Amino acid sequence: xxxxxxxxxxxxxxxxxxxxxxxxxxxxxxxxxxxxxxxxxxxxxxxxxxxxxxxxxxxxxxxxxxxxxxxxxxxxxxxxxxxxxxxxxxxxxxxxxxxxxxxxxxxxxxxxxxxxxxxxxxxxxxxxxxxxxxxxxxxxxxxxxxxxxxxxxxxxxxxxxxxxxxxxxxxxxxxxxxxxxxxxxxxxxxxxxxxxxxxxxxxxxxxxxxxxxxxxxxxxxxxxxxxxxxxxxxxxxxxxxxxxxxxxxxxxxxxxxxxxxxxxxxxxxxxxxxxxxxxxxxxxxxxxxxxxxxxxxxxxxxxxxxxxxxxxxxxxxxxxxxxxxxxxxxx
Amino acid sequence: xxxxxxxxxxxxxxxxxxxxxxxxxxxxxxxxxxxxxxxxxxxxxxxxxxxxxxxxxxxxxxxxxxxxxxxxxxxxxxxxxxxxxxxxxxxxxxxxxxxxxxxxxxxxxxxxxxxxxxxxxxxxxxxxxxxxxxxxxxxxxxxxxxxxxxxxxxxxxxxxxxxxxxxxxxxxxxxxxxxxxxxxxxxxxxxxxxxxxxxxxxxxxxxxxxxxxxxxxxxxxxxxxxxxxxxxxxxxxxxxxxxxxxxxxxxxxxxxxxxxxxxxxxxxxxxxxxxxxxxxxxxxxxxxxxxxxxxxxxxxxxxxxxxxxxxxxxxxxxxxxxxxxxxxxxx
Numbered sequence: 001x002x003x004x005x006x007x008x009x010x011x012x013x014x015x016x017x018x019x020x021x022x023x024x025x026x027x028x029x030x031x032x033x034x035x036x037x038x039x040x041x042x043x044x045x046x047x048x049x050x051x052x053x054x055x056x057x058x059x060x061x062x063x064x065x066x067x068x069x070x071x072x073x074x075x076x077x078x079x080x081x082x083x084x085x086x087x088x089x090x091x092x093x094x095x096x097x098x099x100x101x102x103x104x105x106x107x108x109x110x111x112x113x114x115x116x117x118x119x120x121x122x123x124x125x126x127x128x129x130x131x132x133x134x135x136x137x138x139x140x141x142x143x144x145x146x147x148x149x150x151x152x153x154x155x156x157x158x159x160x161x162x163x164x165x166x167x168x169x170x171x172x173x174x175x176x177x178x179x180x181x182x183x184x185x186x187x188x189x190x191x192x193x194x195x196x197x198x199x200x201x202x203x204x205x206x207x208x209x210x211x212x213x214x215x216x217x218x219x220x221x222x223x224x225x226x227x228x229x230x231x232x233x234x235x236x237x238x239x240x241x242x243x244x245x246x247x248x249x250x251x252x253x254x255x256x257x258x259x260x261x262x263x264x265x266x267x268x269x270x271x272x273x274x275x276x277x278x279x280x281x282x283x284x285x286x287x288x289x290x291x292x293x294x295x296x297x298x299x300x301x302x303x304x305x306x307x308x309x310x311x312x313x314x315x316x317x318x319x320x321x322x323x324x325x326x327x328x329x330x331x
Numbered sequence: 332x333x334x335x336x337x338x339x340x341x342x343x344x345x346x347x348x349x350x351x352x353x354x355x356x357x358x359x360x361x362x363x364x365x366x367x368x369x370x371x372x373x374x375x376x377x378x379x380x381x382x383x384x385x386x387x388x389x390x391x392x393x394x395x396x397x398x399x400x401x402x403x404x405x406x407x408x409x410x411x412x413x414x415x416x417x418x419x420x421x422x423x424x425x426x427x428x429x430x431x432x433x434x435x436x437x438x439x440x441x442x443x444x445x446x447x448x449x450x451x452x453x454x455x456x457x458x459x460x461x462x463x464x465x466x467x468x469x470x471x472x473x474x475x476x477x478x479x480x481x482x483x484x485x486x487x488x489x490x491x492x493x494x495x496x497x498x499x500x501x502x503x504x505x506x507x508x509x510x511x512x513x514x515x516x517x518x519x520x521x522x523x524x525x526x527x528x529x530x531x532x533x534x535x536x537x538x539x540x541x542x543x544x545x546x547x548x549x550x551x552x553x554x555x556x557x558x559x560x561x562x563x564x565x566x567x568x569x570x571x572x573x574x575x576x577x578x579x580x581x582x583x584x585x586x587x588x589x590x591x592x593x594x595x596x597x598x599x600x601x602x603x604x605x606x607x608x609x610x611x612x613x614x615x616x617x618x619x620x621x622x623x624x625x626x627x628x629x630x631x632x633x634x635x636x637x638x639x640x641x642x643x644x645x646x647x648x649x650x651x652x653x654x655x656x657x658x659x660x661x662x
Contacts, residue, residue: 020429021650054399054426056646057388068385087418095385098351270601313644315387319352 007291009152012063014081069284159190186213267308277316338622340483343394345412390426400615419445490521517544598639608647
């Protein structure tokens with residue numbers, strides 16, 4: 001095994017978030033599934049934007065948020081994701097490079113705009129996402145830099161990549177290269193509805209050892225095994241995957257290995273403002289910890305530190321140095 | 332005096348903010364005047380964007396923020412300001428209309444992009460603004476809807492409008508129409524450097540009774556009268572203007588009329604995050620109060636409520652309903 005250049009290579013849909021507050025009635029009027037991610041076309045995107053309240057634009061994308069979080073911890077991280085050569089593409093590119101992530105995926109020259117997700121945040125802090133994938137639909141094996149995969153301790157990708165046409169082939173290829181180089185492969189299940197769309201494929205990824213580490217929240221895990229009982233789902237994933245980290249909101253997180261299950265408390269917060277990015281930042285802390293010699297319990301605490309930062313403000317990426325927050329916690 | 336349709340008509344530079352955190356060393360390296368607003372050209376804008384950290388994009392512009400704040404209080408408010416027909420122009424237009432502000436200034440078809448201000452926020456919460464004016468440079472008398480001026484209890488404008496070429500003529504014309512219809516005219520001094528650029532003209536606006544109400548912070552007021560003593564400056568503005576509201580950060584605000592001076596405490600806050608928009612939102616609360624039958628002391632409290640909301644998060648516009656915050660304070 002040669003030296004690594006990166007702790008983590010993250011691969012995902014490169015998205016700019018358009019975040020607005022709304023009440024529950026607006027979600028109902030607009031027929032939006034609360035807490036989920038719905039794919040929309042451009043006409044719907046324009047109609048929803050016109051109907052929704054004033055917004056804040058900020059770079060997002062699940063794996064992009066995770067990469068930003070790892071960089072904020074001081075980790076070495078690269079990102080692969082497809083934007084278009086337009087204003088939002090430039091914003092996405094600026095933001096992810098400015099936080100210290102290595103990013104050079106070729107932007108799409110024509111045909112589609114940069115992806116955007118209209119995220120509606122209700123007073124309980126829950127976010128409901130409406131995503132126009134645009135240029136993300138064109139991510140393919142050609143965008144995967146095999147050298148970066150080979151040089152990364154962990155290659156991490158989002159389940160959402162099963163939505164665009166060719167990205168899943170790119171991921172399978174990346175996983176092959178990673179394992180050929182004795183690296184690890186991690187994924188997030190992304191969203192309960194996403195799990196519902198690709199359940200069999202996600203299970204196959206774990207059962208074939210294409211994926212070594214799985215991130216999920218409790219809802220996604222229950223969706224994966226089509227059960228309402230979390231303990232049943234945990235018993236199932238213990239069989240299917242070497243290592244899983246299951247987030248449970250205010251209840252903290254659970255680490256599930258072949259041998260045992262450990263629970264780690266959530267970090268205390270002052271006020272829940274916007275849950276966007278909570279799972280992504282948990283993964284950032286966990287992966288930063290794993291690739292920097294921390295015990296699994298410490299990895300989960302780092303995940304909780306990152307998640308607690310991001311849910312106390314609007315937007316899916318840290319606004320405070322996670323490295324400093326980790327140091328304040330003695331990690 | 333006919334009926335009014337609007338409490339306030341706000342006129343200003345229509346700007347999208349690009350907000351990033353930085354440390355004091357970055358300001359020094361980039362030779363940026365801390366706490367002020369510096370005008371920059373496109374080349375400098377691109378260089379600074381490339382050097383600065385990850386950012387959040389959100390609609391701004393001083394008078395635009397004030398208009399958004401008045402709408403958030405439930406006031407009736409219109410806005411005039413010039414964007415271009417581009418992505419950022421659409422963002423600005425969406426955001427100001429979505430919060431309930433009447434806005435229909437014709438966008439610029441070609442030649443300049445929508446204005447942007449790169450705002451750097453240091454750990455002490457202070458913001459330093461670097462503004463490319465773009466399309467704002469084309470605001471002219473043609474953009475002033477005389478009916479809207481005549482139908483507004485107060486026409487409010489920002490001192491920053493003395494930077495673009497033709498806006499000051501537009502403002503003088505608006506003030507004439509307002510006074511012809513027995514309405515009031517208010518302005519903000521905007522920025523101590525801006526005061527330095529247009530001191531004589533700003534003083535003339537007040538001494539000629541073109542302006543009835545003046546908003547300023549203590550630094551701007553001292554700059555106006557070129558004194559380091561706030562009491563001296565207050566004595567001067569008492570002579571020059573019918574009504575002034577002077578904000579003093581954590582020290583609250585001072586209301587200065589021909590007869591007397593009253594001081595109102597600042598609202599308590601948990602954490603100072605970003606002072607961007609503090610003065611704009613103070614003006615929003617004050618103007619909403621004035622146009623809705625409140626005593627001057629109550630107007631200042633409403634100003635303090637709005638300012639305290641906006642400085643506790645990143646971004647210059649309220650993220651919470653100011654109407655609800657005012658109700659919680661019994662106003």
